[in-house]
Amino acid sequence: MTDVIRMTAAEVAAKIHAGELSAVEVTQAHLDRIAKVDDQIKAFLHVDAEGALETARKVDADIAAGKAPASPLAGVPLALKDVLTTEGVPTTCGSKTLEGWIPPYDSTVRRRLREADVVVLGKTNMxxxxxxxxxxxxxxxxxxxxxxxxxxxxxxxxxxxASLAAFEAPLAIGTDTGGSIRQPAAVTGTVGVKPTYGSVSRYGLVAFSSSLDQAGPCARTVLDAALLHEIIAGHDPLDSTSINQPVPPVVEAAKQGMSGDLSGVRVGVVTEFQGEGYQPGVLRSFEAAVQQLRDLGAEIVEVSCPNFRYALPAYYLINPSECSSNLARFDAMRYGLRVGDDGTRSAEEVMSLSREAGFGAEVKRRIMIGTYALSAGYYDAYYGSAQKVRTLIIRDFEAAYQQVDVLVSPTTPTTAFKIGERIDDPMAMYVADLCTIPANLAGNAALSVPSGLSDDDGLPVGLQVMAPALADDRMYRVAAAYEQARDAAAGRTVLDQIPEL
Amino acid sequence: MTAATLLPYDEVLARFDPVLGLEVHVELNTKTKMFCGCVNEFGGEPNTHVCPTCLGLPGSLPVVNGKGVESAIRIGLALNCQIAEWCRFARKNYFYPDMPKNFQTSQYDEPIAFDGYLDVMLDDGEVFRVGIERAHMEEDTGKSLHVGGATGRIHGAEHSLLDYNRAGVPLIEIVTKPIEGAGERAPEVARAYVTALRELMLALGVSDVRMDQGSMRCDANVSLRPKGQQEFGTRTETKNVNSLRSVERAVRYEMQRQAAVLADGGTIVQETRHFQEADGSTSPGRPKETSEDYRYFPEPDLVPIAPSREWVEELRKTLPEPPWKRRKRIQEEWQLTDEELRDLFNTGAVDLVAATVDAGAPVAEARSWWVQFLTQQANAREVELAELAITPKQVARVIELIAEGKLTNKLARQVVEAVLDGEGGPDEVIEARGLQVVSDDSALLAAVDEALAAQPDVVEKIRGGKVQAAGAIVGAVMKATRGQADAKRVRELVLERCK
Structure with a gap:
């Protein structure tokens, strides 16, 4: 293993911009790593080696010509979740329905990455x-x-x-609808951030649940996540729900946090996210993290958010409802998988057969739940009630943020479970997002930072830090301070302890 | 399909009261579509006015066209509606191949405009008030073209072609309150309402309202109730009635058809029906096994619309004169009969006539040119009257030349046709083609003398008292002058020479 692939994005960028490393050799090192280990990990659905090297060559040419780098992360490789459209590069969303679909347009996230000369290595599994x-x-x-x-x-x-933990890329993009950035970060010992809803454009993010979906940065350090956050966030006129306000100064906040002082910061521990149902090792890791925050000078307060216990059921009505409508477009008429078009069947039959063949069990389950929840006669009881719960959760957050600057909890109740363990038990699977869902329902910011390894199974645990909408900088400061204290206390990073592949 | 039994109209009215509900879709003439930057234009090569958003590609998102909202508010105000202080778009979910997202972005329980009315003038000048339930914003669908079946219907088609150029075009749907108390005039009220709505849209400048191109489409709901009964009967909805006359015919037909069913002890099936242009009948659409459940919910990809009161009041100042008042004023000012007024409006000539009058032409001539000759030309050329390549000023100039005796009516028509063909303005055409009336007697006399010399036998007849024989000489002179002489003057000269 070469040093290059273990470096942080900030370190790689500094070396490339100083001419000590070429972007091409950095990119090639990561492509080589992918070639070597991805058979075991299967993080990538598509590797765009040529596209990546082309960007890298441009960066090197610019630096050779004495031009300033396009961004602080110019030349740094990144893994892009396959739910964001990429012009000319396949985008499948992990579905047979879109197998082979090559979008004719770029998502805004991809465009911003391109403009920042970030090297997109390929598209990741989901x-x-x-x-x-x-x-x-x-x-x-x-x-x-x-x-x-x-x-x-x-x-x-x-x-x-997984691409981050396997050192296949120092940066990645995820999307978080109920925890899809934070929970994977927690169980892989990496950092994952769900920015405030509306701060990263959803244009080109294939919609699952429009009012909840938010793309965000994934990295191995809080500072790297902050650097990426500032590249992808910002107002986009192509997304009506995009917020037209300055991006909070998250890089500055992370750097401030790294100075190691949290005095004056009020941290709320969410009462509802502890106790029964949580793995003991996860709770112990969480308690140790809270103690570390206290040691950094933060004031720790217990905060109750009583309506958070309704978040999961409310989420599983709103999310399938929007999903049932968003996924209606996959009908085999204009793009995607088409089944049964043999000249004897009507368009309606072809639509039906294609959707039957193209969608997996979980997608069908949510489409059915959502279709039911929006039906005449059930709308008020299900979708309508869920929206009321959403309002109550927003109020719980508002009340909590009257008392504290940030809230903390475990990111997910357990460490990584075995492949196959929960696949036949949707409820057990859904519970993995218990602690992450409230921030999506409220549209607030939240992140997960590793809090070490669980003492009962030696697997990574995540600490969730939540902040009010447009106060993303607060959680970056707290997480960066904690991360540094954690590594200082342990004498190594969490990922230093990962077994060799 | 066997023709439905119809009850004689008088009998319908003796036993039943009709109740109408009209839903009119108006395509706005904004430069771009409702939720994307694609050009909003009728026709075009199939699937050329499209982008990721109006094709519903994965990941695409809508952005509201501000001009579309402005037009919706102006329409609402012109219909005397309340304008919502806060409203949202909603998704109407159903599957159809020409709808790219399989949901239509529309409005549901929060329309931008609601609770208004439109006063419409009937043929005898009476004003009837039609209540407006709501006017809401939505997007149009694409178009399906069914190939291989009979008469372009989906049934029996071999395949279908989809054109998404129209997908995402802004629409305003205007829904009336139940129209009661129209009695025997129900069909006329329906036509007058759609006519007034059309005039209003033209006056607002928000739509081309071309019913033939589908930029204005009417669905007519009709039900009957026995005289004296309060509650409404079961209604049918006749879809896509696409001319003013058809609206009247469709309502009348449904009244007679439903009355026959009810009189026979039957019940009306709540259904969608199609209007048959050829014989004025309606026929049942595909029967619905279950009522449609559109699973409306607020569109999460768009933010609420909250027009400020200041903006609404600004827009109120831009409203045109209400259609019926304008009709009354024009009828009085121009001293028109009811029939003349109707022709003027039905041909869509009123603004053009007004502009021609403003350019100095007398009302009668201006009206005659636009309502008759130019309307024929527009029909022949398959364009709207306003799209003809002639300006009101040019028409006024032609009228002036006739009055001065420089053009005969026949020549004037040739000049106008040449203008329409793009040969230039009236004076240029006259100059280029040498079409001026030959009024110089000396030039005419030479031609007359030549014709007389060529036909001495005719001259003998005239001198012998057979004055009608002069026609042959006049004909020869007209031929020699290529029709540019004033025939009346030629005749006078011929008779003078033969004295």
Whole structure:
């Protein structure tokens, strides 16, 4: 293993921009790593070696010509979740329905990455249309957790998180509808951020649940995530729900946090996200993390958010409802899989056969739940009630943020579970997102930072830090301070402890 | 299909009261579509006015066209509606191949405009008030072309072609409250309402309202209830009635058909029906086994629309004169009979006539040119009257030349046709073609003398008292002058020479 692939994005960028490393050799090192280990991990659905090297060559040419780099991350490789459209590069969303589809347009995230000269290595595996918490719902097979390849890397963005932990890329993009960035980060020992809803454009993000979906940065350090955050966030006139306000200064906040002082910061521990149902090792890791925050000078307060216990059921009405409508477009008429078009069947029959063949079990389950929840006569009881719960959860957050600056909890109740363990038990799978869902329902910011390894199974645990909408900088400061204290106390990073592949 | 039994119209009215509900879709003439930057234009090569958003490609998102919202508010205000202080778009979910996302972005329980009315003028000048339930914004679908079946219907078609150029074109759907109390005039009220709506849209400048091109489409709901009964009967909805006259015919037909069913002790099936242009009948659409459940919910990809009151009041200042008031004013100012007024409006000539009058032409001549000759030309050329390549000013100039005796009516028509063909303005055409009336007697006399010399026998007849024989000489002179002489003057000269 060469040093290059173990470096942080900030370190790689500094070396490339200083001319000490070429972007091409950095890119090639990561492509070589992918070639070497991805058979075991299966993080990537598509590797765009030529596209990546082309960007790298441009960066090197610019630096040779004395031009300033296009961004602080110019030349740094990145793994892109396959739910974001990429012009000329396949985009499948982990579904048979879109196998072979090559979008004619770029998502805004891809465009921003391109403009920043970030090197996109390829597209990462995911649960089909981002529905799942293990990546087992991918039509193209599961991704394996680099900590233990018999275990899941979380989901839906398991490909992105695994690529970081396997040193296939120092940066990745995920999307988080109910925890799909944070939960995979937690179980792979990496950092994952769900920015405030509306701060990263959804244009070109294939919609699963429009009012919840948010793309965000994934990395191995909080600072790297912050650097990537500032590249992908910002107002986009192509997304009506995009916020037209300055991006919070997250890089500055991360750097401030790295100074190691959290005095004056009020941290709320969410009462509802502890106790029964949580793996003991996860709770112990969480408690140690809270103690470390206290040691950094933070004021720790217990905060109750009583309506959070309704978040999961409300989420599983809103999310399938929007999903049932968003996925209606996959009808074989204009793109995607077409089945049964033999000249004897009507368009309606072809639509039906194609959807039957193109969607997996979890997608069908959610389409059916959502169709039911929106039906006349059930709308008020289901979708309507869920929206009321959503309002109550927003109020719980508002009340909590009157008392504290950030909230913390475990990111997910357990460490990585075994592949196959929960696949036949949807409820057990859904519980993985118990702690992450409230921030999606409220549209707030939240991230997961590793809090070390669980003492009962030696697998990574995540600490969730949540912040009010447009106060993303607060959680970056707290997470960066914690990360540094954690590594200082342990004398190594969490990923330093990952077994060799 | 066997023809339905119809009850004589008088009998329908003796036993039943009709109740109507009209739903009119108006395509806005904004430069771009409702939720993307594609050009909003009728026709075009199939699938050329499209982008990821209006094709519903995965990942695409809508952005509201502000001009579309402005037009919707102006329409709402012109219909005397309340304008919502806050409203949302909603998704109407159903599967159809020409709908790219398999949901239509529309409005549901929060329309932008609601609770208004439109006063319409009937043929005898009476004003009837039609209540407006709501006007809401939505997007149009693409078009399906069914190939290989009979009469372009999906049934029996070998395959279908899809054109998404129209997908995402902004639409305003205007829904009336139940129209009661129209009695025997129900069909006329329906036509007058759609006519008034069309005039209003033209006056607002928000739509081309070309019923032939589908930029205005009407669905007519009709039900009957026994005289004296309060509650409404079961209604049918006749879809896509696409001319003013058809609206009247469709309503009348449904009244007579439903009355025959009810009189026979039958019940009306709540269904969608299609209007048959050829014989004015309606026929049942595909029967619905279950009522459609569109699973409406607020569109999460768009933010709510909250027009400020200041903006709404600004827009109120831009409203045109209400259609019926304008009709009354024009009828009085121009002293028109009811029939003349109707022709003027039905041909869509009123603004053009007004502009021609403003350019100095007398009302009668201006009206006659636009309503008759130019309307024929427009029909022959398959364009709208306003699209003809002649300006009101040019028409006024032609009228002036006739009054001055420089053009005969026949020559004037040739000049106008040449203008329409793009040969230039009236004066240029006259100059280029040498079409001026030959009024110089000396030039005419030479031609007359030549004709007389060529036909001495005719001259003898005239001198012998057979004055009608002069026609042959006049004909010869007209031929020699290529029709540019004033025939009346030629005749006078011929008779003078033969004295």
């Amino acid at each position: 649960d089909e249309f981002a529905m799942g918490s293990s990546t087992e719902n991918s039509a193209f097979g599961p991704t394996h957790n680099p900590w233990d390849t018999t275990r899941v890397p979380g989901g839906s963005g398991g490909g992105s998180s």
